[in-house]
Amino acid sequence: MNDYGTVTVAREKRSAQDYINEVLAEVKAKNQAEPEFHQAVFEVFDSLKLVLDRHLEYREAKILERIVEPERVLMFRVPWFDDQGNVQVNRGFRIEMNSAIGPYKGGLRFHPSVNLGILKFLAFEQVFKNSLTTLPMGGGKGGSDFDPKGKSDNEVMRFCQSFMTELARHIGPDTDVPAGDIGVGGREIGYLFGQYKRLRNEFTGVLTGKGLNWGGSLIRPEATGYGSVYFAKEMLATRKQSFEGKVALVSGSGNVAQYTVEKLIDLGARPVTMSDSAGAIYDPDGITREKLAFVMELKNVRRGRIKEYVDVYKNAKYIPVDPTVGFNPIWNFKADCAFPSATQNEINGKDAQNLLNNGVTVVSEGSNMPSTPEAMKLFLDHGILYGPAKAANAGGVATSGLEMSQNSQRLSWTREEVDKRLHDIMVRIHKDCFETAERFGTPGNLVNGANIAGFLKVADSMMDQGLV
Numbered sequence: 001m002n003d004y005g006t007v008t009v010a011r012e013k014r015s016a017q018d019y020i021n022e023v024l025a026e027v028k029a030k031n032q033a034e035p036e037f038h039q040a041v042f043e044v045f046d047s048l049k050l051v052l053d054r055h056l057e058y059r060e061a062k063i064l065e066r067i068v069e070p071e072r073v074l075m076f077r078v079p080w081f082d083d084q085g086n087v088q089v090n091r092g093f094r095i096e097m098n099s100a101i102g103p104y105k106g107g108l109r110f111h112p113s114v115n116l117g118i119l120k121f122l123a124f125e126q127v128f129k130n131s132l133t134t135l136p137m138g139g140g141k142g143g144s145d146f147d148p149k150g151k152s153d154n155e156v157m158r159f160c161q162s163f164m165t166e167l168a169r170h171i172g173p174d175t176d177v178p179a180g181d182i183g184v185g186g187r188e189i190g191y192l193f194g195q196y197k198r199l200r201n202e203f204t205g206v207l208t209g210k211g212l213n214w215g216g217s218l219i220r221p222e223a224t225g226y227g228s229v230y231f232a233k234e235m236l237a238t239r240k241q242s243f244e245g246k247v248a249l250v251s252g253s254g255n256v257a258q259y260t261v262e263k264l265i266d267l268g269a270r271p272v273t274m275s276d277s278a279g280a281i282y283d284p285d286g287i288t289r290e291k292l293a294f295v296m297e298l299k300n301v302r303r304g305r306i307k308e309y310v311d312v313y314k315n316a317k318y319i320p321v322d323p324t325v326g327f328n329p330i331w332n333f334k335a336d337c338a339f340p341s342a343t344q345n346e347i348n349g350k351d352a353q354n355l356l357n358n359g360v361t362v363v364s365e366g367s368n369m370p371s372t373p374e375a376m377k378l379f380l381d382h383g384i385l386y387g388p389a390k391a392a393n394a395g396g397v398a399t400s401g402l403e404m405s406q407n408s409q410r411l412s413w414t415r416e417e418v419d420k421r422l423h424d425i426m427v428r429i430h431k432d433c434f435e436t437a438e439r440f441g442t443p444g445n446l447v448n449g450a451n452i453a454g455f456l457k458v459a460d461s462m463m464d465q466g467l468v
Contacts, residue, residue, distance in 0.1 A: 016052035020045045023064045034117025036344060040124050040369060041068055043376070047451035050440040061467075063459045070123065072096040074170055075116070078144055080162045082155055092163050094142035096176055097123035100461035103174055104140030105130055105397060105404075107181030110188065114143045121344070122181075122368055126397070128454030129390040132429050135401035140176055142167070148183050149303070160191035168196050173204045173407070179400050180209040182343065185255065185300075186221070205407025208400035212412075217403035219418040220396075224366060225259030226419070227395015227426050228339055228387070229267065232364035234430035235385040235446075244268035247335040249360070251275050251328075252342035253299050253306050256366045256393070260339045261292050273330050275342060276306040280330040283309075283316035327351050334358045341366035349374035356382055365389035380445060391433050391450040398425045 027041050045064065052058060074094040082088050093116065096104045106126040109119070119141045127139030144163060148156050171178060180189050189209045196206055203215075210216035219226070229243075236242060248264050248271045250257050261271045270286040274295060283291065291313060298304045310318045319329045327350040331338065338360050340346050344367065347355070352375035355363070363379055364387040365371065371379070379386040399422050406412055413421075430446075437449030 016049045019052060019059055020049060020064070023068070026065070027068050031117070031120070034120060036121035036369070037117045037124065039345075039373065040121040043369075043373065043447070044124070044128065044451045044455065047448040048455060050442070050448065051452055051455065057463070058459055061463055063462060066462065067098065067127070067455075067458065068124070070095050070097045070120065071099060072170075073116075073120075074142075074167075076166045078146065078159065078163045078166070080155075080158045083152055088159075090144050090146040090159070090163075092142070092144045092166060093119050094167060094170060094176070094178075095119050095123035095140055096170075097139045097141070098127045098458060098462075099138035100458050100465060101131060102136035102138045103172075104176040105137035105179070105400065106139055106141040107143075107179045108184045108188075108192075109141070109143035109181040110146045110148050110183030111143070112145055112147045114145045118344070119143060125368055125390050127458060128451060129394045130397055130401075131454040131457045132391055132432065132450060133394050133398040133401060133425055134428060135398060135425075137177075137397065137401055137404075140178070141181075142178055143181065143184070146183075148188065153187070156188060157191045160188055161195040164192045164195035165199065167192075168199045171196075171206055173206050173404070177205065177400070177404060178207055179397070180255075182254070185209075186211060205404050208403045210403070215403075215407050217399060217406055217418055218413070218415040219422060220399050220403055221255055222259040222262070223399035223422055224256045224393050224396030225261075225341065226263045227398065227422060228256070228260055228341070228364045228366040228392045229263040230395065230423050230426035231387045231392040231430055232337060232339070232362055232385070233267065234427055235362060235364070235387055238434070239385070242268070243337075246270070246337055246362075247272055249273045249330060249333060249335045249338045249355075251280070251330050251340050251346060251370075252367065253295055254341075256396075257339075257341040258292065258296055258299070260341050260366055261287055261295075262289075264339075265289060265292070269337070272335065273333065274306060274309070275330050277321070278305055279307060279318055279320040280328075281306055281309045281316050281318050282330075282333055283313060285313075285315055327354060331355050332358065335360050337362035337364070339364055339366050340370035342370070343367055344369045345372050347371045347375045349378065351375060352378040356384070361385060363387065364392045366393050368393065376447065380447065383444065386446060387430075388447045388450050390454060391429050391446060394429055395422055395426055398422060 078090040078092045123141035130137040253274045331351040332354040362385045433449030436453040
């Protein structure tokens with residue numbers, strides 16, 4: 001037997017778990033001090049045991065080793081002038097993770113916490129999330145440690161123009177199409193797009209989340225929040241339930257949280273919480289459309305703090321952040337469902353237990369990887385309806401994909417048409433995750449369903465395209 005045959009036999013004798021452990025050890029050794037990336041890889045790989053036992057060809061092609069390596073990592077300095085004329089320097093990133101099924105697609109995050117490990121975790125998650133949408137999009141992510149909070153519009157513009165001056169040479173409508181994320185809303189996308197257009201002398205769909213007057217799509221701002229609620233609606237339907245009368249906990253007060261609350265109200269639920277980085281509000285009377293309008297004006301226009309809510313609505317109470325208590329008080333109220341919509345790892349094991357103790361039976365993740373592994377295990381062990389982020393919050397990137405389609409066709413669809421397409425995509429994602437979980441012997445485990453369904457499409461495409 002030749003050397004290659006000997007290696008093949010040896011690999012076949014290894015269990016899928018042994019193979020996965022070897023790749024995980026390699027990932028940790030190569031990507032030290034990147035715990036979020038390790039966590040994201042472990043979560044996906046844990047589901048893939050079920051696949052690798054059936055498909056030895058993925059092992060032979062080293063798909064796991066290849067899928068954890070970004071195709072390209074860009075890191076660059078971003079110098080800019082503040083309003084006092086002082087030079088400031090930030091660091092910019094773009095992780096082009098995988099383009100097997102389409103151009104890289106994923107948001108830009110401007111936040112002091114941004115570093116290489118966080119962006120690699122987000123880009124890795126994005127690969128499988130984009131695969132689940134059924135749209136032809138690869139996975140990427142980017143951003144900067146720049147903090148737009150407290151900056152003037154002119155400072156944000158100067159930073160965005162400097163950031164795009166470097167990024168422009170690496171992106172394009174058929175190469176890499178960034179979008180917004182934490183700290184990158186309509187204002188930032190506008191400044192970034194304007195600089196790209198100025199540098200490249202072309203008007204193309206290179207960014208999504210654009211203004212409606214210049215190539216944006218209706219429903220795009222609402223899409224992630226709406227989508228996570230649509231996904232939860234499908235989960236509830238498997239138990240012949242609806243949102244009518246259900247109490248909902250929502251974290252965050254940005255774009256995702258705002259439209260999660262709006263859609264929950266539309267479907268008859270009663271959202272009672274929102275939060276920001278300083279604290280949370282609990283309104284036992286429920287957040288109504290009028291109260292939501294106040295939050296939107298507070299956050300989107302005045303850029304104030306959620307604490308101001310209780311100054312206007314006296315029956316609500318404010319709970320400031322206290323890092324010493326070891327849990328987030330927002331998850332410790334009586335409720336039926338929870339929608340984490342703020343940031344990664346915002347639900348730890350104690351939070352998950354509090355949710356279960358308070359009667360929560362539905363968790364649909366609007367933010368990226370908001371539950372720690374311990375929290376996720378508790379949700380799965382208790383058999384609640386649990387929608388993991390890569391499936392439940394895929395509505396945002398799905399509608400970005402719809403924006404790309406409209407840009408390519410030079411068309412603009414109506415609000416109703418985009419919303420219907422978004423709803424249909426979320427129904428398909430849930431169906432795919434649900435059926436895949438059953439096919440691989442773990443009925444109801446949508447974590448396995450999402451990871452496996454997302455992986456198979458990307459892995460098969462990688463196999464088709466050869467060793468690249």
